[in-house]
Amino acid sequence: MPIASNLGYPRIGPSRELKTALESYWAGRQDLSQLLAEARRLRAERWRQQSSAGLEHIPSNDFSLYDHVLDTTLMVGAVPERFGGPGAEIGPDLIFAMARGVSGETELAPLDMTKWFDTNYHYLVPELAPDQAFSLAWPKPVEEFEEAKALGIRTRPVLLGPVSWLRLGRMVGGQGGTLQLLDRLLPVYEELLERLAGAGVEWVQIDEPCLSQDLPVEALEALETAYQRLGRRVPSLRLLLASYFSALGPNLEMALGLPVAAVHLDLVNGPEDLEPALALAPEGLSLSLGVVDGHNVWRTDPDRALAQLERAVTRLGGSRVLVAPSCSLLHVPVSLRSESGLDPELRAWLAFAEEKVVEVSQLARAAGGQGPEELEPARAACAARRASARVTDPALRARLQRLTPEQLVRPGDGPVRRLIWRQRVSMPLLPTTTVGSFPQVPELRRARARLRRGELDRAAYEALIEDEVRRVIRFQEETGLDLLVHGEPERNDMVEYFAEQLQGFATTRAGWVQSYGSRCAKPPIIYGDVSRPEPMTVRWAVFAQGLTERPVKGMLTGPVTMLQWSFARDDQPRGDTCRQIALALRDEVQDLEAAGISVIQIDEPALREGLPLHRGRQAAYLRWAVDCFRLVAAGAGAATQVHTHMCYSEFDEIMDTIAELDADVLYIEAARSGMSLLGSFARHHYPNEVGPGIYDIHSPLVPTVAEMTDRLRLAARAIPPERLWAVPDCGLKTRGWAEVEPALHNLVTAARQVASELDAVPAARS
Ligand code: GLN
Ligand code: ZN
Numbered sequence: 001m002p003i004a005s006n007l008g009y010p011r012i013g014p015s016r017e018l019k020t021a022l023e024s025y026w027a028g029r030q031d032l033s034q035l036l037a038e039a040r041r042l043r044a045e046r047w048r049q050q051s052s053a054g055l056e057h058i059p060s061n062d063f064s065l066y067d068h069v070l071d072t073t074l075m076v077g078a079v080p081e082r083f084g085g086p087g088a089e090i091g092p093d094l095i096f097a098m099a100r101g102v103s104g105e106t107e108l109a110p111l112d113m114t115k116w117f118d119t120n121y122h123y124l125v126p127e128l129a130p131d132q133a134f135s136l137a138w139p140k141p142v143e144e145f146e147e148a149k150a151l152g153i154r155t156r157p158v159l160l161g162p163v164s165w166l167r168l169g170r171m172v173g174g175q176g177g178t179l180q181l182l183d184r185l186l187p188v189y190e191e192l193l194e195r196l197a198g199a200g201v202e203w204v205q206i207d208e209p210c211l212s213q214d215l216p217v218e219a220l221e222a223l224e225t226a227y228q229r230l231g232r233r234v235p236s237l238r239l240l241l242a243s244y245f246s247a248l249g250p251n252l253e254m255a256l257g258l259p260v261a262a263v264h265l266d267l268v269n270g271p272e273d274l275e276p277a278l279a280l281a282p283e284g285l286s287l288s289l290g291v292v293d294g295h296n297v298w299r300t301d302p303d304r305a306l307a308q309l310e311r312a313v314t315r316l317g318g319s320r321v322l323v324a325p326s327c328s329l330l331h332v333p334v335s336l337r338s339e340s341g342l343d344p345e346l347r348a349w350l351a352f353a354e355e356k357v358v359e360v361s362q363l364a365r366a367a368g369g370q371g372p373e374e375l376e377p378a379r380a381a382c383a384a385r386r387a388s389a390r391v392t393d394p395a396l397r398a399r400l401q402r403l404t405p406e407q408l409v410r411p412g413d414g415p416v417r418r419l420i421w422r423q424r425v426s427m428p429l430l431p432t433t434t435v436g437s438f439p440q441v442p443e444l445r446r447a448r449a450r451l452r453r454g455e456l457d458r459a460a461y462e463a464l465i466e467d468e469v470r471r472v473i474r475f476q477e478e479t480g481l482d483l484l485v486h487g488e489p490e491r492n493d494m495v496e497y498f499a500e501q502l503q504g505f506a507t508t509r510a511g512w513v514q515s516y517g518s519r520c521a522k523p524p525i526i527y528g529d530v531s532r533p534e535p536m537t538v539r540w541a542v543f544a545q546g547l548t549e550r551p552v553k554g555m556l557t558g559p560v561t562m563l564q565w566s567f568a569r570d571d572q573p574r575g576d577t578c579r580q581i582a583l584a585l586r587d588e589v590q591d592l593e594a595a596g597i598s599v600i601q602i603d604e605p606a607l608r609e610g611l612p613l614h615r616g617r618q619a620a621y622l623r624w625a626v627d628c629f630r631l632v633a634a635g636a637g638a639a640t641q642v643h644t645h646m647c648y649s650e651f652d653e654i655m656d657t658i659a660e661l662d663a664d665v666l667y668i669e670a671a672r673s674g675m676s677l678l679g680s681f682a683r684h685h686y687p688n689e690v691g692p693g694i695y696d697i698h699s700p701l702v703p704t705v706a707e708m709t710d711r712l713r714l715a716a717r718a719i720p721p722e723r724l725w726a727v728p729d730c731g732l733k734t735r736g737w738a739e740v741e742p743a744l745h746n747l748v749t750a751a752r753q754v755a756s757e758l759d760a761v762p763a764a765r766s
Helices: 017-026 032-052 069-074 092-100 140-150 162-168 176-200 217-233 251-258 272-279 304-316 351-367 372-387 394-400 414-424 440-451 458-479 540-546 559-564 574-594 617-633 652-661 678-683 707-718 739-759
Strands: 059-060 114-116 122-124 157-162 203-207 237-241 262-266 286-292 321-325 504-506 513-516 519-521 525-531 551-558 597-605 641-646 665-668 691-693
Touching: 017 032, 017 092, 032 059, 032 092, 032 140, 032 351, 059 140, 059 597, 069 092, 069 122, 069 140, 069 162, 140 157, 140 176, 140 237, 140 551, 157 176, 162 176, 162 217, 162 597, 176 217, 176 414, 203 262, 217 237, 237 286, 251 272, 262 272, 262 321, 272 286, 272 304, 286 304, 286 351, 304 321, 304 372, 321 351, 351 372, 394 525, 394 574, 414 652, 440 458, 458 540, 525 574, 540 551, 540 574, 551 574, 559 574, 559 617, 574 597, 574 617, 597 617, 617 641, 617 652, 652 678, 678 707, 707 739
Parallel strands: 059 157, 157 203, 203 237, 237 262, 262 286, 286 321, 551 597, 597 641, 641 665, 665 691
Antiparallel strands: 114 122, 504 525, 513 519
16 A cells, blocks of 8 residues: 655644744743743644544654754754854753844844745754764754654654755855755764654655756765665665755656655656656555645645556555655645635645545545545535636637737837826936835734724725825935835735736735744635726725825835745746736726826846746746746836846846846845845946945844944946936835834935035046
């Protein structure tokens, strides 16, 4: 019989209990023992849930108080000197200090945070030194195995493998790559495996997600070295080597040749691995087949999955096949149980973590020839989804068919449009603006919750929003900003706000997914063809513009970000879905323009993170991503300025793509990186206007005029000042008014000061 197994389970709990517990502890409302008791309860609940679903291989050590990469860093004793170095006492307070930093007298910067492969989960980047010492400082995997064992549940501990962990790390204060530390690190993993075997562990899952990437020779050699050693170290332990998010492709043959007991394949994202793996798998190697999508919310098509499993069972025999989700279920919401508000037809098409582990165990039984009738409801739901009239919109499809390449092109080029727009709107040298949102005051969040519960009527809610827009406009006028925003007070979230108004999108009540630490996101679900029944933003843009003589921007979330921060449909290519969203947003652009709005900002903070893991697939992605943005932007005529914003500063490798977007003005994050990205713009002769952020909004500190004039002067050396704007790094939604007011005053003062210096020295402007 194939073995029903899981790679990892969400940590946050069905009602974000972990978030509540963490934030109560941080705020001093609960003590440590209460937090730890809640964490223990959550772990027990997760194990019991998976056990009662019928899983045989249940993961442990997939839980974390903050982040599993950070846990691994502590496990191997790699504590940076500022947090006490290798001898530091390991516990929750050290975890939180490294994750969140320490403020007060001795300020300690947290570890850097960045995205986990192509997901929206963020991990903390290990900081390593060339002479880094390692030790088994925290046997967390052993502790959690024992904890489950005491509950009568035998688990499969999950480890982040040494090669991937090193590759995720960064060498500070030294030369060379982190992989040079492998020889020092391996003894820790060897000791850990021995301890696990001693505790009675039978199977260990070692995740090496780097196997899904294009690997340089050093990494391939490191994997070979690591697993030749670890695979043979403890003969009684069975190692499952797991990688996910993509096909193993060129790394498949090497992985199958390592001395491990099983290799996991992500057959959702890399179905092409199956046949070669079946052909190449040596005698005795088991395969774990990821047939249930761990990164998306759709119910598994049992016929597709069974076909794959049966091929493997025929070739290897049932006992050498493990059935699994494609990756850890960390990336999907916990349970459909709380989604009673979802339309029942749509709900039947979905599976969250709790439902996915049931799918896995039913598929394992069916692949072993037992209980095939259990799959009938899933089969019926998938057939209903395929046939549903809600999925396809013939009118939209006909419209997409009629699109011509000219519709992707804006009139004139950047410099020509600039002249036309400047005749319409007068702007000083170094104009000032913001990225869109102003502080989201708690009263507004409360009002929105009351509106949802029916305790506040729409008119009263809108009156509150109007007051807030008035306040934001008045503040910007008084502060002297040149191009205004309405402040986005009506938006709970930049994606959900649009998803709630678009056909083809559904939003959930509690479909939370961990983003980092206690932070969660609630991605909407795109289930069908997308269209826009009505204008979405025009009412607020027009209201705000009516309050002032200065221009006010229309604000849209771009098509790539709408797609990337949602659960996308899996029955058509992502690019096709993106084009549908783009068409809906194009109509919005045209309506804003017709309503007299002279600047429209289309935010694309997620453009870069959508880049596929394998380089071979990147060009195709960038092609459709650019085309979709252009389809939206080209809805605007020459007299309307199109702005865009992206929240990161690594531009060099995608600079050509950025230029192809042909946005009139681009704002980017730059303050923290010391404006280092300006070099890319200069080198590539970027033709349009740029606003490198001069105010680091991720910090509560108020930037001084001097800091910001310094940044602007630096910027004016790389980019002709006529094409430069003064802006913050990102939206101000998460900040308080007490910081934003002085910060924006300083920003305006800094811009005026540098502008007058530049005016005084015209040579500087050539
Ligand atoms: N306009 C959005 C805001 O200001 C942009 C946010 C973002 O880039 N993530 O909040
Ligand atoms: Zn941003």
